[in-house]
Amino acid sequence: MKIIDKYILKRYLATFFVMLFLFIPIGIVIDVSEKVNKIIQNKVPFGKVALYYVDFTVYFANLLFPIFLFLSVIWFTSKLANNTEIIAILSSGISFQRFLRPYLIGATIVSVFALLMGFFIVPKASQGFNDFRYTYLKGNNKTRETSNVYREVSPGEFIYVSNFNINSKTAFDFSLKKFNDNKLDFTINAARIRFNEKDTTYTMYNYTKRKIGELDDRLETSMKKDTVFKFDLEDLTPVIYIAETLTLGELNDFIDKERERGSSNINTYLVVLYKKYSLPVSAFILTIIAVAVSSMKRRGGMGMNLAIGIGLAFTFIFFDKIFGTLAEKSSIPPFIAVWLPNFVFGILAIYLLRNAKR
Structure with a gap:
């Protein structure tokens, strides 16, 4: 690796991590100012608050790292351009592609780090972050449904x-249907069903069971009935963020299981899976765009480059949020919705890079 590569790579990584560690404390301060009243009101132990902000840091650093990377590349590349260092580098006979190489090396380092974080570390941080919010901060009665x-x-x-309330472990309008050879065997209905932790049984209220016969049906009713079911409590609580709390292997197994069950949230889980791969790739695309935008010296100086970069x-x-939401709520395939922003900005990166070479 030549001196110029080490120089640019050092600036690339140093600026990125400095910007990351500058903005995260700002985010923490804003979050504390919004939640301090509820934290005091609910008498949350200091240890849990401290652990929450550790998870908060990991969660949001992973979520926003492409943007921090993008702005940091624009920042230090604009400084190189304003100091005419880029002109000197290119005038020495180095091609623009060669000049771009340390940027791509830096993007590779950051992307691999982000990929491993997303596979193994971020899921645990996401679980701690969301559990804290739903336990101490959501609503006055601390319920989650x-x-x-x-x-x-x-x-x-x-x-x-x-609906199901996880704190009282009570579900409403419960129905169970059993089919044998594509024929309905029996149905069980209850106005309310509660899980009993002590003996892992269920208590049903206003219970009705209809056994389907060839000529007539048998009906069984009761105001209250205790029973045991094969399904787990988690089957009643598919919280929307559960996919974010699973490591890569766990998430793949979970998606296979949910697909077999015909889960209505399968697109949401697939969006989470595909973003684990698309987010690191966006680092390369945004790095190329940032270099192309900021490598030329403009009349407005660094401020103009930053304005273009922020835009x-x-x-x-x-684009990322809109298409992610569309994948969850509409018929757009999650794979296309997640990767479309990278595809669009990839085309933009190629266009800007060609203009930058000229």
């Missing part, structure tokens, strides 16, 4: 609840 849960818990056995960064965030 999921709604309209419908899934296959075993071959031919389907359950439905209109592009927020456009990227907009």
Whole structure:
């Protein structure tokens, strides 16, 4: 590696990490100012608050690292351009592609680091971050609910609840249908069902069971009935952020299991999976765009480059969020929705790079 490569790579990594460690404390201060009243009101122990902000740091650093990387590259490349260092480098006979090499090496280092973080470390931070929010900060009664849960818990056995409260472990409008050879065997309905932790049983209220016969049905009713079911409590609580809390292997297994059950949230889980791969790739694309935008000396100086960079960064965030939401809520395939922003900005990167060479 030549001196020029070491010089640019050092500036690349140093500026990125400095910007990251400058903005994270600002985010923590803003978050504390918004949540301090609820933290005091709920008498949250200091140790849990400290652990929450460790998870907060990892969670948001992973979420926003492409933007921090983009702005840091624009910042130090603009300084190189304003000091005419880039002109001197290119005038020495180094091609623009050769000049770009240390940037791509830096993007590779950051991307590999982000990829490993996303696979193994960020899921645990995400779980701590979300659990803290739902335990201490969401609402005055500290409840968390999921709604309209419908899934296959075993071959031919389907359950439905209109909503489930995880704190009281109570579900409403419970229904279980059992099929044998594609024929309905029996149905169980209850206005309310509660999980009992002591003996892992369920208590049903306003219970009704209908056994389907060839000529007539048998009906069984009771105001209250205790029973044991094969399904787990987690089958009633598919919280939307559960995919974010799983490592790569766990997430793949979870998605396979949910696909077999016909989960209505499968697109949401696939978006989380695909973003683990697309986010590091965006580091390369945004690095190329940042170099192309800031490598030329402009009349407006560094301020103009930063203005263009911030505009592009927020456009990227907009595309990423819009298409991620569309994948979760519409029929757009999650793979296309997640990778489309990278594809669009990849084309933009090629266009800007050709102009920068000229």
